[in-house]
Amino acid sequence: MKHKSGYVAILGLPNAGKSTLLNALLGQKLAITNKKPQTTRKNILGILSGNDYQIIFLDTPGILTPKYLLQKKMMEQVSSSTGNADVLLLLIDVKEDPVGTKTFKQEYVNKLLGSEKQVVLILNKVDLITQEISEKILKHFEEMNKFKAVIPLSATLNFNTQKLLNEIIELLPEGPKFYPDDIVADESERFFVSEIIREKILELYKEEIPYSCEVLISEFKERKGSKDYISAEIVVERDSQKSIIIGKQGSAIKKLGQIAREAVEEFLQHSVFLELRVKVRKKWRSDEKWLKAFGYSKDK
Numbered sequence: 153m154k155h156k157s158g159y160v161a162i163l164g165l166p167n168a169g170k171s172t173l174l175n176a177l178l179g180q181k182l183a184i185t186n187k188k189p190q191t192t193r194k195n196i197l198g199i200l201s202g203n204d205y206q207i208i209f210l211d212t213p214g215i216l217t218p219k220y221l222l223q224k225k226m227m228e229q230v231s232s233s234t235g236n237a238d239v240l241l242l243l244i245d246v247k248e249d250p251v252g253t254k255t256f257k258q259e260y261v262n263k264l265l266g267s268e269k270q271v272v273l274i275l276n277k278v279d280l281i282t283q284e285i286s287e288k289i290l291k292h293f294e295e296m297n298k299f300k301a302v303i304p305l306s307a308t309l310n311f312n313t314q315k316l317l318n319e320i321i322e323l324l325p326e327g328p329k330f331y332p333d334d335i336v337a338d339e340s341e342r343f344f345v346s347e348i349i350r351e352k353i354l355e356l357y358k359e360e361i362p363y364s365c366e367v368l369i370s371e372f373k374e375r376k377g378s379k380d381y382i383s384a385e386i387v388v389e390r391d392s393q394k395s396i397i398i399g400k401q402g403s404a405i406k407k408l409g410q411i412a413r414e415a416v417e418e419f420l421q422h423s424v425f426l427e428l429r430v431k432v433r434k435k436w437r438s439d440e441k442w443l444k445a446f447g448y449s450k451d452k
């Protein structure tokens with residue numbers, strides 16, 4: 153058998169389960185996930201290598217109509233993921249959007265379907281609906297005749313993920329490995345640590361607070377034989393948000409620091425001393441200069 157390789161972009165509305173699917177396909181947690189929409193802000197590359205294939209996945213932010221500059225940058229990330237892609241995975245949350253009405257309302261999705269790209273439609277979260285409804289939805293999409301395949305799947309239960317992989321390998325062109333077999337990600341540990349902290353902010357704080365936060369790693373000192381030292385800045389937009397992050401007598405940030413540290417230690421497999429600071433950068437989500445400084449650029 154010939155070796156196959158290529159790029160596969162994972163696309164869909166916010167909260168469809170794209171990052172959960174990436175993690176399920178890789179068999180390890182690379183991308184942060186949360187029940188709140190717009191968790192992913194930057195593309196995350198994950199590589200799956202087998203004897204006769206190498207799939208380079210790109211998890212992307214959810215497709216939306218941007219209302220402020222950060223969302224515009226997130227959509228630029230989405231757009232940049234499809235250019236090189238050999239296969240597009242379009243995820244639909246079958247509970248929230250059973251026949252794809254919300255998904256196909258997005259002009260961007262229709263543009264993709266009108267392109268030459270091979271699209272596999274994934275009916276995600278089938279664990280939340282009955283078999284009967286699942287079969288009806290499957291039939292509905294198969295009859296549209298727009299997809300290379302339509303696959304009912306549950307990313308959380310790992311249901312049909314192997315079937316999806318077989319389908320992807322089938323669709324990929326012949327080609328060599330682009331990365332060594334043991335490489336799974338191309339981002340730095342710093343990036344993943346900042347994402348883990350952001351994930352814990354999403355878990356601990358309510359309403360708009362997580363949306364107003366960005367996490368930057370200002371220092372990361374590896375120390376053999378003792379704890380790594382990591383200093384992170386949580387950037388918010390307003391003083392009032394800073395007070396909420398810190399909480400009464402520092403109680404909220406203390407809790408955040410503790411659960412974030414445990415998760416970072418699990419990821420790094422090393423003890424760490426984690427220091428968190430909060431900074432206000434007025435309206436950073438609408439500020440080109442700050443967004444650039446925070447790494448929101450077009451390429452990737």
Ligand SMILES: Nc1nc2c(ncn2[C@@H]2O[C@H](COP(=O)(O)OP(=O)(O)OP(=O)(O)O)[C@@H](O)[C@H]2O)c(=O)[nH]1
Nearest residue numbers: 166167168169170171172186190191192214307308
């Ligand atoms: N029941 C069920 N829940 C799922 C499934 N896949 C994902 N979820 C949940 O859906 C929520 C959103 O998952 P994410 O993976 O963060 O979704 P996403 O598409 O990456 O979201 P954004 O990054 O915000 O665009 C999380 O609470 C997941 O646990 C699934 O197959 N079944």
Ligand SMILES: [Mg+2]
Nearest residue numbers: 170171191192
């Ligand atoms: Mg995501």
